[in-house]
Amino acid sequence: xxxxxxxxxxxxxxxxxxxxxxxxxxxxxxxxxxxxxxxxxxxxxxxxxxxxxxxxxxxxxxxxxxxxxxxxxxxxxxxxxxxxxxxxxxxxxxxxxxxxxxxxxxxxxxxxxxxxxxxxxxxxxxxxxxxxxxxxxxxxxxxxxxxxxxxxxxxxxxxxxxxxxxxxxxxxxxxxxxxxxxxxxxxxxxxxxxxxxxxxxxxxxxxxxxxxxxxxxxxxxxxxxxxxxxxxxxxxx
Amino acid sequence: xxxxxxxxxxxxxxxxxxxxxxxxxxxxxxxxxxxxxxxxxxxxxxxxxxxxxxxxxxxxxxxxxxxxxxxxxxxxxxxxxxxxxxxxxxxxxxxxxxxxxxxxxxxxxxxxxxxxxxxxxxxxxxxxxxxxxxxxxxxxxxxxxxxxxxxxxxxxxxxxxxxxxxxxxxxxxxx
Numbered sequence: 001x002x003x004x005x006x007x008x009x010x011x012x013x014x015x016x017x018x019x020x021x022x023x024x025x026x027x028x029x030x031x032x033x034x035x036x037x038x039x040x041x042x043x044x045x046x047x048x049x050x051x052x053x054x055x056x057x058x059x060x061x062x063x064x065x066x067x068x069x070x071x072x073x074x075x076x077x078x079x080x081x082x083x084x085x086x087x088x089x090x091x092x093x094x095x096x097x098x099x100x101x102x103x104x105x106x107x108x109x110x111x112x113x114x115x116x117x118x119x120x121x122x123x124x125x126x127x128x129x130x131x132x133x134x135x136x137x138x139x140x141x142x143x144x145x146x147x148x149x150x151x152x153x154x155x156x157x158x159x160x161x162x163x164x165x166x167x168x169x170x171x172x173x174x175x176x177x178x179x180x181x182x183x184x185x186x187x188x189x190x191x192x193x194x195x196x197x198x199x200x201x202x203x204x205x206x207x208x209x210x211x212x213x214x215x216x217x218x219x220x221x222x223x224x225x226x227x228x229x230x231x232x233x234x235x236x237x
Numbered sequence: 238x239x240x241x242x243x244x245x246x247x248x249x250x251x252x253x254x255x256x257x258x259x260x261x262x263x264x265x266x267x268x269x270x271x272x273x274x275x276x277x278x279x280x281x282x283x284x285x286x287x288x289x290x291x292x293x294x295x296x297x298x299x300x301x302x303x304x305x306x307x308x309x310x311x312x313x314x315x316x317x318x319x320x321x322x323x324x325x326x327x328x329x330x331x332x333x334x335x336x337x338x339x340x341x342x343x344x345x346x347x348x349x350x351x352x353x354x355x356x357x358x359x360x361x362x363x364x365x366x367x368x369x370x371x372x373x374x375x376x377x378x379x380x381x382x383x384x385x386x387x388x389x390x391x392x393x394x395x396x397x398x399x400x401x402x403x404x405x406x407x408x409x410x411x412x
Contacts, residue, residue, distance in 0.1 A: 044369050094376050109370050121310060129310060137306065140249065145303055148253030152261070155254060188398060193405045196286065200411060203250035210246060 027065055029128045030135065035062060036120035043112035052108050059115055066123035076118060080111045140216065147206055158198050159191075166190040244299070248291045255287040256303035259324070263308065274387030277327075277356045280304075282395035284328050285352065288335055289342045289403045290412050297335070301328030319366060326358035327392075342403055348396045356392025360385035 027035070039059060046052055063073065084107040091103030124132070130146035137145065166173055171190040177183040210216070244252070262279040288297040305321030334341060334351040341347030363381040372380070406412045 047371060090376070090380070094373070094379075106370050106372060117309065124310075133306065133310070140246075141303070144246075144249045144253040145256075145306065147250060148257040148303070149307070151254075152257050155257075185401070188401050189405060192398065192402050196290065196402060196406060197409075197411055199254045200247075200251055200290070203254060204247045206250050207246035216246065 026067075026123070029124055029132050032066070032120055032124065033132050036116040039116035040113045043109050046109070047105070049105065052105065052112065055112055056108075059112060059119075062116060063119055066119050068119050068122045072118060072122055076111070076115055079114075080107065083107055083110060139218075143210070143215070147210075151202065151206065155199065155202065158202070159195050162194045162198065163191060166194070244291070244293050244296070248293065248296070249299070252287050252291060252296055252300045253303055255283045256300045256307060259283045259300070259304040260307045273384045274356065274359060274389070274391045277359065277388040277392035278395035280324065280395075281327060281331075281352045281355055281392040282398050284324075284331050284355070285342070285348065285396055285399045286402065288331050289399060290406065294336060295332055297328040297331040298325060299328075301325040319362070319369075322365070323359070323362050326362060327355035330355035330358055343400065345397060345400055348400055349393045352392045352396030353389050356388040357385050359388035 039055070039062060042055055043052075046055055084104065087107045087110075088100055088103045091099035091106075095102070129149070130142055133145050134142040163173065169190070172180070172183040172186045173191055177186070259280050262283075263276055266275065266279075284297045284300055287300040293299075301324040302321065305324040308320045308324065331351060334354065338347065338351075341351050360381045363384045364377055367377040367380060403412070
């Protein structure tokens with residue numbers, strides 16, 4: 001039953017994603033990933049303040065092209081602030097006032113190295129992500145990656161259920177019990193062990209379901225749209 | 238192309254779950270409190286759990302590659318593509334230790350030693366990253382040592398959870 005409800009949820013999500021994808025032009029995922037990695041790499045390679053300022057501008061264009069939300073920029077700005085604070089302090093302790101400008105440069109470089117990845121993720125849905133990973137991982141690894149991400153909400157629900165049942169049993173695994181060393185054995189035996197068993201069981205179920213549907217017979221990725229095209233081309237022949 | 242032909246699909250999926258949880262914990266615990274190496278607590282624990290439950294030679298490395306790829310795609314960390322190394326270096330150390338001394342999972346001391354070795358790889362990650370951004374050499378050394386010391390502390394603490402978990406799983410015939 002949980003698997004069925006999860007499938008219904010994923011179907012709804014994919015429909016929502018397809019509706020979202022229909023809204024105007026979007027950068028192709030492969031190009032988007034290359035752009036993201038190039039921008040991140042450039043942030044590490046560039047040293048001059050003008051170069052970094054130019055790169056920040058390019059990142060801003062990339063942000064608009066991906067139609068990312070302003071919330072993302074706000075989150076990134078918060079990270080930048082804390083990171084800059086730590087780095088400026090380190091540089092000040094080492095070089096006094098002279099170290100503040102290089103410290104700020106390093107902080108900008110680090111910020112510009114991780115911003116494109118955040119933008120890429122927000123502009124790319126889950127199925128596109130699997131298609132992208134299939135380009136540099138084997139079909140099997142891409143499936144594993146996609147399935148693990150896909151079943152994550154289900155796993156979290158299972159973990160929550162196990163937690164609630166164990167709390168009802170009287171296990172000492174409340175958030176306040178983390179700081180009590182005499183409660184740590186309960187965390188291991190009542191939460192970590194059952195969750196591991198559940199993860200192994202779920203992995204077994206997914207593997208069995210995939211094998212029943214002939215997963216792994218071909219080395220290449222096999223999925224519905226490609227198979228349909230394959231049949232169409234065969235019919236024409 | 239990365240492939241793990243010898244692993245069964247069930248084992249691969251379990252390793253995938255471990256990889257996802259490493260990334261989820263990493264995202265959830267980004268509190269920016271300036272505590273160096275706290276991410277090693279769950280990274281090392283989950284890599285050791287993956288290697289302990291799936292007795293393939295490269296299971297920890299596979300988990301590391303998967304979590305690194307996810308982290309890269311999710312834009313975590315500060316090193317761009319270099320983030321994969323953050324997961325793969327400790328995983329390689331765990332797999333190498335399991336190859337040399339397969340019985341270390343049973344003892345607290347053994348697993349703590351391996352966790353310390355795996356966590357200490359953060360030193361190299363920090364050095365590479367700081368060299369690439371052009372920091373001063375003395376500052377790089379200081380920064381890398383501070384990062385590695387924190388990583389070893391948290392990595393060892395996380396690893397101590399694993400021997401009882403593996404013992405219970407073995408006694409119940411799950412692995």
